[in-house]
Amino acid sequence: MDADNRIRQEGGTTAREATIDAIIGRRVTGSVLPALLLAACNRHQSALAPFGAEAASTRTLTIVLLVAAVVIAASMTLLMRHAIRTPGERLTHDQGMKLVLWAGGVFPTILLFALLAASLPLMRPAPVSPADLRIKVEGEQFWWRVVTAPGPGQLVSANEVRLPVGRTVAIDLAGGDVIHSFWIPGLAGKMDMIPGRINTLVVRADKPGRYRGVCTEFCGLSHALMAFDVVAMEPAAFDGWMAGQRGASATASAAAPGAALFARYGCGGCHAIRGTDAASAIGPDLSRYGNRATLAAGILPMTTANTAAFIRHPEATKPGVRMPAFDHMPEADAVAIATYLQGLK
Amino acid sequence: MTKAMTITITWKRALATLTALFAAGMLYAWSGAFNVAASSGHWPITNWFLHWVMENSVRTRAALTSPADPKADTGLVSAAGHFAAACASCHGAPGRRPSPVMQAATPHAPDLQKNAPLWTDKQLNWILQHGVKFSGMPAWAVQDRPDEVARMVAFVRALPAMTPAQYRALTEQAAGAGSTGTAALRPGLVASCASCHGADGRGRGQPDIPVLGGQHPAYLLASLRAYATGERHSAVMGNAAAALTDAEMRTLAAHYAAMPGIGDTPPAGTAAARALVERGEPRLQLPACASCHAPGKGYPVLAGQKASYIAQRLRGWRGEKEVVDARKPHDTMPVIARRIPEEMIEPLARYLAGTR
Numbered sequence: 048m049d050a051d052n053r054i055r056q057e058g059g060t061t062a063r064e065a066t067i068d069a070i071i072g073r074r075v076t077g078s079v080l081p082a083l084l085l086a087a088c089n090r091h092q093s094a095l096a097p098f099g100a101e102a103a104s105t106r107t108l109t110i111v112l113l114v115a116a117v118v119i120a121a122s123m124t125l126l127m128r129h130a131i132r133t134p135g136e137r138l139t140h141d142q143g144m145k146l147v148l149w150a151g152g153v154f155p156t157i158l159l160f161a162l163l164a165a166s167l168p169l170m171r172p173a174p175v176s177p178a179d180l181r182i183k184v185e186g187e188q189f190w191w192r193v194v195t196a197p198g199p200g201q202l203v204s205a206n207e208v209r210l211p212v213g214r215t216v217a218i219d220l221a222g223g224d225v226i227h228s229f230w231i232p233g234l235a236g237k238m239d240m241i242p243g244r245i246n247t248l249v250v251r252a253d254k255p256g257r258y259r260g261v262c263t264e265f266c267g268l269s270h271a272l273m274a275f276d277v278v279a280m281e282p283a284a285f286d287g288w289m290a291g292q293r294g295a296s297a298t299a300s301a302a303a304p305g306a307a308l309f310a311r312y313g314c315g316g317c318h319a320i321r322g323t324d325a326a327s328a329i330g331p332d333l334s335r336y337g338n339r340a341t342l343a344a345g346i347l348p349m350t351t352a353n354t355a356a357f358i359r360h361p362e363a364t365k366p367g368v369r370m371p372a373f374d375h376m377p378e379a380d381a382v383a384i385a386t387y388l389q390g391l392k
Numbered sequence: 393m394t395k396a397m398t399i400t401i402t403w404k405r406a407l408a409t410l411t412a413l414f415a416a417g418m419l420y421a422w423s424g425a426f427n428v429a430a431s432s433g434h435w436p437i438t439n440w441f442l443h444w445v446m447e448n449s450v451r452t453r454a455a456l457t458s459p460a461d462p463k464a465d466t467g468l469v470s471a472a473g474h475f476a477a478a479c480a481s482c483h484g485a486p487g488r489r490p491s492p493v494m495q496a497a498t499p500h501a502p503d504l505q506k507n508a509p510l511w512t513d514k515q516l517n518w519i520l521q522h523g524v525k526f527s528g529m530p531a532w533a534v535q536d537r538p539d540e541v542a543r544m545v546a547f548v549r550a551l552p553a554m555t556p557a558q559y560r561a562l563t564e565q566a567a568g569a570g571s572t573g574t575a576a577l578r579p580g581l582v583a584s585c586a587s588c589h590g591a592d593g594r595g596r597g598q599p600d601i602p603v604l605g606g607q608h609p610a611y612l613l614a615s616l617r618a619y620a621t622g623e624r625h626s627a628v629m630g631n632a633a634a635a636l637t638d639a640e641m642r643t644l645a646a647h648y649a650a651m652p653g654i655g656d657t658p659p660a661g662t663a664a665a666r667a668l669v670e671r672g673e674p675r676l677q678l679p680a681c682a683s684c685h686a687p688g689k690g691y692p693v694l695a696g697q698k699a700s701y702i703a704q705r706l707r708g709w710r711g712e713k714e715v716v717d718a719r720k721p722h723d724t725m726p727v728i729a730r731r732i733p734e735e736m737i738e739p740l741a742r743y744l745a746g747t748r
Contacts, residue, residue, distance in 0.1 A: 268718060311690060316672065316683025329677050362722040369677055371727035375614070 091258045094232040098254040098279055101235035104169050111165065115158075126150075173249040175217045182208060183219045186227030186240040188266060188369055189273040190331050190344040195289065202292050203319070205331030206344045209278045211285035212255050218248045228264035231277050237263050252279040259345060268367030274345030292335055305387025308380050312373065320391065330370060337392040354385035430498040442499075446524060450511075454518035462517035463549060464542035466700075467598035471540075471547035472562035473588040474628040482528070487556025497528055505552045516545045533627035536711070539704060540627055543600065563587055565596065573643045584632070585644060593651045599700035605653020611692045612645035657696030661743030668732070668740055678731040681744070699738075699745035705729075706737050 090096045097103040138146065185192040195202040195209065197219075208231075210216045220229050222242035230237030235250045262273040280288060306323070309315070315325030321334040340349055343364050347353040358381045361368045373381070399405075420426065434442065476485065482501035484490035494501060508516065520541050523531035532541050565586045574582050588601055595601030604612060618624035619633035620641075636644070659669065667673075672680035684691040694702065709729035711720060720726065732740065 311688070313679070313684030313689060313691065316679030317677075327672070327674070327679060327683070329672070329674050329679055360722075367718060368722075369727075371724040372722045374723060 090233075091256070092232055092261070097233050098256060098258060099231075099234040099250050099252045101173070101250055102231075102233055103253075105236060108166055108169060112162065115162065119158075172247070173215060173251065175215055175247075175249045179215045179217055180211065181217045181219060182210065183221070184208065184229060184240070185221045185223040186225075186229065186262065186266065186273075187223040188225065188367070189262070189269040189365055191273075191275045192223060192328075192331070193275075200293060202289060203321075203328075203332045204292075204334070206341070207276045207278065207339050208260065209280060209285065209288065210250070210252055211282040212252050212279050213282060215249060215251050218250060220246045220248060225266050226264050227262045227266045227273070229260065230263045231258060231260035233258050234260075234277065239264060255279045255281055257340065261345075269365040272344065272346050272365050274341075276340050276345055303383070303387040303390060305383040305385070305390075308384050309387060312376060312380070312384070314384070317370070333388060333391065335391055337389040349389070351382060351385045351389055354388060355381040358384060430496065433498055439499075442526070446527070450515050450518055450524075453522075454512070454515040458514035458517045458521075459538055459542070462513040462542060463545040464539060465546045466543065467600055468543070468547050468550060468562055469596050469598045470588050470600055470628055471543040472559070474540075474544065474631065475547055476563040476587075477584075478627075478631050486551070486554045486559040488559075499527055501528070504548055505554075508548050508551055513545055513549065516548055517541055520544050520548070533630055534622070534625040536625055537627060537708075539600070539708070566591055574647050577640060577643055581640065582644075582647070585648075588628075589648070593648045593653055595698070595701075599698060600704060601698075602701045603653045603697055604648035605651030606655040606696070607649050607653070607693055608690065609645045609649035610690070612649055613641055616641040616645060654696035655693045657746035659695060659743050659746045661746075662739045664736065665739040665743035668736060669743060673731075676731050676733070678728065681740075685744075694744045696746055697744065699741040702741035702744055703737050706732060706741065 094102055094109075095106060097106050180195075181197060183192075183194040183197045185194075191206050191208075193204045193206070193208055195204065208218075218229070220238055220240040221244070222240040224242065226242070227240040228237050229240055229248065231250075234252060235248055238246050238248045240246065256279055258277040258279065260275050260277050262270055264270075266273065309320075310324065315323070315327060317327050317330035319326045319328060319332045319334065320336075321332075325333075337349075341347060342349050342354055343357055343361070346364060347357070355378065357364055358373055359376055359378070360372050360374065361370045362372055433439075479485075480488055481491045482494040482497075483504050486505065490501065490503075511519070519529065521532050521535070521538075523529045534540075565583070565588075588596065588598075589604055590596040590601075593604035595603060615624060615629075616633045616636065617638075619626055619629040620636065622630060624630075633641070659666070668678070669681040672678045672683070681694070685694045705725075706729045709726040710732075711726065711730075720730065
């Protein structure tokens with residue numbers, strides 16, 4: 048769990064850590080490069096560490112294009128070097144024109160068409176059948192509304208996308224308020240979430256684990272603080288999880304003092320918890336809150352102290368957040384509510 | 393015959409002269425020869441110059457920055473009460489001389505019964521809002537209560553024609569029968585609250601003064617404390633609450649909360665307002681009012697409160713349109729009030745107020 052948290056933290060501040068790593072790198076080894084390269088060794092939020100078919104083919108294409116670009120640049124350099132060193136009048140006019148035609152016209156055309164042919168299939172969406180699992184994700188300022196298997200028996204959650212390994216999953220993306228963009232770098236390319244329409248991203252995860260996704264379209268003050276957890280599970284484990292999650296949250300915590308405070312402070316005006324009176328869909332659904340690994344949309348580790356602090360002053364963590372501050376709530380009440388929420392598993 | 397003396401002005405000499413003048417001025421200031429005694433007054437020319445500068449400043453600033461509606465004739469009681477508590481000692485009031493102590497200041501505050509007609513509403517609003525430097529006239533104690541300032545403009549406007557009897561009627565009210573707790577309070581305290589809030593805690597029919605009876609005592613106490621510390625913004629209540637001890641606040645909160653008043657009035661009004669109260673408007677991320685303002689919850693009781701007061705609070709929380717989003721307050725009610733459509737404020741306030 049600790050290792051998980053650390054990895055998650057790295058993901059949250061990759062750029063800053065790269066800078067810090069860079070400074071440490073200069074001091075310790077006298078070289079910035081190894082540190083920067085190490086910063087790229089991020090297994091849970093990286094297009095270079097795919098856990099799905101889409102991202103894997105994108106990585107293959109990236110490597111092919113990179114190698115081709117290096118080879119072409121090297122050949123051109125050698126050719127120019129040769130041309131500069133060769134004495135003049137070595138080729139006749141006709142020979143020169145032929146060289147231009149073949150090396151400057153025909154060869155690049157063939158090469159570019161070959162690369163196009165190699166990349167075009169990647170743009171075709173993977174086939175999806177009505178029987179495949181659908182997950183609806185709506186971007187909100189600054190969190191994610193996640194509905195797994197929309198329809199009767201659907202599972203509403205927030206800031207966490209769970210999907211089964213080895214099965215095709217269609218993710219329907221919508222913008223709840225403004226334009227967002229949905230990107231799980233290790234799973235697939237990014238896709239915009241536009242209010243008023245649905246873009247469908249078809250994915251297939253092939254390696255179980257915990258990963259991370261982010262918003263990649265500027266959406267407001269806390270755009271950079273809008274991430275989510277991605278959990279790829281073995282199919283059997285996923286089915287078990289779905290069945291277990293649909294019902295009411297564990298009843299043990301219903302008697303917690305925090306449950307009464309949650310109702311008394313009117314939290315149900317915006318939030319829903321399955322099995323209680325709280326049923327509003329304005330803010331994130333908090334059912335099974337305790338199962339999530341992070342809070343505030345992938346920003347803070349899930350601890351009671353973090354939850355309590357967020358309840359009283361969400362704007363301190365996320366500037367421009369839509370949830371108002373509850374400054375009038377005594378700290379002890381906030382801790383009791385946080386304890387109750389964390390008990391919802 | 394002596395030759396006429398000529399002095400050539402050079403840059404060096406000009407600079408030396410300015411330096412010498414500055415040094416002489418500083419020496420004079422340092423020596424203490426200048427008399428700052430208020431007892432000595434100003435020379436007439438100084439007096440004229442200072443007034444001239446002040447009048448010019450007020451005229452220009454008021455024209456540029458005063459609100460379009462500088463005066464609110466919605467009720468004079470709260471402004472009169474504040475005037476009696478905070479202004480009359482310097483300015484005097486109908487039938488009351490100003491304090492001789494304050495009249496010994498330089499300059500001393502003008503008699504507004506004679507002086508108020510010299511200013512326009514906008515100029516009065518500017519002076520009340522911002523005060524006047526070097527004159528002893530303070531700014532309004534909080535800068536974001538234009539409604540309080542506008543009511544005071546109306547009161548000052550009414551002063552010249554006001555008789556002592558009318559002034560007494562505005563600022564005094566019998567305290568009524570005190571509950572057992574209030575008997576221990578210092579004499580006149582409950583009467584001073586009652587001068588605006590009324591002996592029955594219903595606010596003397598004033599649209600801007602809320603009904604206190606029936607409210608949660610904890611909420612009344614928290615409000616008094618927040619007014620006293622300045623956390624809740626009001627010059628009127630801030631001045632009143634600052635003089636109270638915590639024990640007095642607790643007694644007063646319990647005293648008013650125990651009176652009959654709000655809480656027993658069924659809401660009534662338009663279907664749209666009812667929908668907002670009971671279900672909110674998820675499309676605007678607006679939670680239902682009733683998710684917090686309901687029996688059994690700790691939040692203030694709204695049923696039966698004055699519609700004018702509810703609307704005034706909602707408008708106050710929304711704040712100025714010109715403030716950029718990132719600087720708007722993030723407290724619970726300001727965030728929620730900003731999401732209520734403007735055209736729904738009045739119907740909503742009337743619905744919550746109910747049939748009263």
